[in-house]
Amino acid sequence: MHQHPKVVHLTSVHKAFDVRVFHKECKSLARSGKHVVLVVPHERDEIVDSIEVKGIQVSSGRLSRMTRSAWSLYKEAKRQNGDVYHFHDPELIPIALLLAARGRTVVYDIHEDAPADLLHKDYIPRSLRWPLMWFMQKLENVACSRFSGLIAATPTIAERFYPVNRNTVVVHNFPILDEIAPTPGLPWCERPPAIAYVGSISVRRGIRKILEGLALLPSDLPAQMMLAGPLSPGGLLPEIEVLPGWARVQYLGVLDRPGVADLLSRARLGVVVLQPEPNFVNARPIKLFEYMAAGIPVIASDFPLWRRIIDGAGCGLLVDPQDSGAIARAIQYLLTHEAEAEAMGRRGRQAACELYNWSTEEHTLLQFYSKLLKTHAPEKKKEDEKVSSSSAVLKPGLSVSTRAKYQA
Secondary structure (H helix, E strand, O other): OOOOOOEEEEEEOOOOOOOHHHHHHHHHHHHHOOOOEEEEEOOOOEEEEOOEEEEEEOOOHHHHHHHHHHHHHHHHHHHHHOOOOEEHHHHHHHHHHHHHHHOOOOEEEEEEOOHHHHOOOOOOOOOHHHHHHHOOOOHHHHHHHHOOOEEOOOHHHHHHHOOOOOOEEOOOOOHHHHOOOOOOOOOHOOOOOEEEEOOOOOOOHHHHHHHHHOOOOOOOOOOEEEOOOOOOOOOOOHHOOOHHHHHHHEEEOOOHHHHHHHHHHHHEEEEEEOOHHHHHOOOHHHHHHHHHHOOEEEEEEEOOHHHHHHHHHOOOOEEEEHHHHHHHHHHHHHOOOHHHHHHHHHHHHHHHHHHHHHHHHHHHHHHHHHEEEEEEEHHHHHHHHHHHHHHOOOOOOOOOHHHHHHHH
16 A cells, blocks of 8 residues: 555546535545545646646547546556545446456445436437336446445435445535635625525426526516526527526526635525436435525425425425426515525524534545555555566566566
8 A cells, every 4th residue: 555545536527626526525535644636537637736637538428438538547547556446427337347356446436326317318218218227227236246335425325235335335415614605795684686596507407497486576576596507408508598587597607616605695595496306306415505504595395305404404495396486486485584584594504514514524434434445455455466476477488678578
């Protein structure tokens, strides 16, 4: 093992500075003394906040990403000779299995229920979705039994995988408090009647229902939604900007983390109305907890898990996410009951400080790594010694110079 354990994060899907991958997990591991390398589609190699970012070529499409990019990741992963390989995408399972077969310590970070998500992929023919979901479930289960450990983003995901790999922990995607609310926002009485939406924007995540709700607001209520995040699919904008509610929208594009914090510091409430799909009902969307951390009340889908969180904290209103009228009524209520809305925001902030923040998850992550390195370090050492000794043995009848030529 290296003097400072070397952790190699691998992703073909996420951006180099993804919040969970880079700003949370990589930074936490680096602060704990690990040598952290992130291999990711990126235009250059660089060192950022003591994390070594190794860029591979950005793929031009989904098929290229799943083949060419994955192979490039594998070759770079082997070059890195890490103590732990921590990968984040189901499409990297084949190369992760190759690393595991070489005796490497491999961790799968499972962000979502990928097989269930296949049922809602528009690019997959409907007739193939169920067979692909079944195949993906079987593949994940078999693969996960061969990995050194699993990190699940939610308890629901962990429950699915615990029977096949007992070394499974939950590391929630909770916000970094100092990043979301580094300073107090505008005083409540000075804030405009602004509604925040931060995160991926899609019909599945409720953007159409939100816009329909905005169109139902009274004309004398000067509410505006500050909308920030990537569009999914990328061509969604022409479809939604013709809806009546778009007149109340200020689309800000994709913001950096300080930009998100600034937006939330000026908002009166945040909206997260994911539609009732299997992959969403038990999800814990980061935007929900970011709104709470920012001290603004939330309007959220009335799912059982979310009800326990929001009712438990007393930090917002629950609505039927498919009912645009209910969304409109909730927005109107929070904008016209300022004292109650401000109190909800304070309670949400308190709950975030006590329960729903990254510092609690960081502790779980570091404990998991401590146990992992103690358990699997001897295996890594044996594998390195095996490779070293095999390369040192001369073939009969070959000189040193000839051996060098064969090894090259």
